[in-house]
Amino acid sequence: MNDREFREFMCMTALDEQSKAGQYILVAKEGAIPWNTTKCAEAGIDCPLASELDTVLRCQDLTLANGDRIAPSKYVAYGEKDLPKVGQVQEILVHPTHKSLIGMLVVPCVLESEIEPYRFPRCRRVANAQCLLSFEDILCAVSTIHNCAEHGCVSTMTRNVIQERQITINRESEYLHSVEPEDRLLNLAQLRSSSIIQSLHHVLPEPEHQTCQEMIKAAVQNRKEWDLTQSKAKGNTSAKKRKQPNAPSAPNPHQATRARTNGQLCSSHIEETTSTAVSVPGAIPSADVRDTSQCANNA
Ligand SMILES: [Zn+2]
Known part of the structure; x- marks a missing residue:
């Protein structure tokens, strides 16, 4: 030493x-x-x-x-x-x-x-x-x-360059913070x-953002609630169908149905794909429903 x-x-x-x-x-x-x-x-x-x-x-x-x-x-x-x-x-x-x-x-x-x-x-x-x-x-x-972001501070070419302890006429950019200069933020970093x-x-108040684990947990919970809501809605629909036996049957969304109309073959195919990826808390789980109707002449 x-x-x-x-x-x-x-x-x-x-x-x-x-x-x-x-x-x-x-x-x-x-x-x-x-x-x-x-x-x-x-x-x-x-x-x-x-x-x-x-x-x-x-x-x-x-x-x-x-x-x-x-x-x-x-x-x-x-x-x-x-x-x-x-x-x-x-x-x-x-x-x-x-x-x-x-x-x-x-x-x-x-x-x-x-x-x-x-x-x-x-x-x-x-x-x-x-x-x-x-x-x-x-x-x-x-x-x-x-707090430059809120007050729109921009750089200006106003600072004189000092070389060898002498102030020169050359200018360089600087931020003057002229709007609300006392609006300061504490640098916690x-x-x-x-x-x-x-x-x-x-x-400090509790942060609004969540940790990664909390986000995943909330996303899983959202997904469970969404599935429960969908299953209840399907249950209600099938119960109504049983009550109305003479009513025309609705097309099964998971199967392609074909019908001949005026010599044309039309296929109505509803694809329902449900994402299995983790969703963002508060957002509805992604359900991509596409209705693709294709008509082609059947010669
Ligand atoms: Zn500023």
């Missing part, structure tokens, strides 16, 4: 890396700002420190314990690992003298039903419910995506911190 090349070869360099947890980057060229001008004060939250602060520093970036970097407007999971909540970071505050982290202002979000075609839940912010969280409360960063992300399924 003391061999650096061996650690690199085994992709184990992270073992001896120093933790960057709690490291932050202050907002450039801002300096200390009065407490009453912060979003925390706007939300009616008092300073959590024993000694009231007149000024605070704001951060543009903070590294969590697991290495995730969060920033204002980004989304995080917080609370218990088994029962996490999702919120949007609004502000990260630091003590102006001790340089210690005061807390993060987070807007809680409600996860609503899944949105097609993404099958991700809508992440709706709850108004006037901000809370000031400590560093330990934040579990990880979570990714969200814009996120691989990083997936154990926490998957715990968020508990707050």
Whole structure:
């Protein structure tokens, strides 16, 4: 383990890396700002420190314990690992003298039903419910995506290409998400911190789609009910026939019948083929009934 090349070869360099947890980057060229001008004060939250602060520093970036970097407007999971909540970071505050982290202002979000075609839940912010969280409360960063399908986002050639740290006049495509930019969906397919992300399924409504086994079971049940209905209908038809002995007999649908009419041979052949394949739940089992009448001159 003391061999650096061996650690690199085994992709184990992270073992001896120093933790960057709690490291932050202050907002450039801002300096200390009065407490009453912060979003925390706007939300009616008092300073959590024993000694009231007149000024605070704001951060543009903070590294969590697991290495995730969060920033204002980004989304995080917080609370218990088994029962996490999702919120949007609004502000990260630091003590102006001790340089210690005061807390993060987070807007809680409600996860609503899944949105097609993404099958991700809508992440709706709850108004006037901000809370000031400590560093330990934040579990990880979570990714969200814009609901582009519903709002018809299209790519535009508006982004300037940066080459060698210089902005060029060349343009490349980008999505601006200008319509309802706050309509966000929680990306449940996120691989990083997936154990926490998957715990968020508990707050989602029951999915409408079924598993494969459930679909097969429902299809078999549908088929049984269909067969029962058909057999009852046939039973009723045959009972009516017995009650009317003089009535003309109906053609047997399973046998071809032939009749000579005006020198023509007509054959009426009703083929009934019933599919034995597994049907989709809720759908009527496929019964393909074809009436093929063929008339040919019998010279
Ligand atoms: Zn969009």
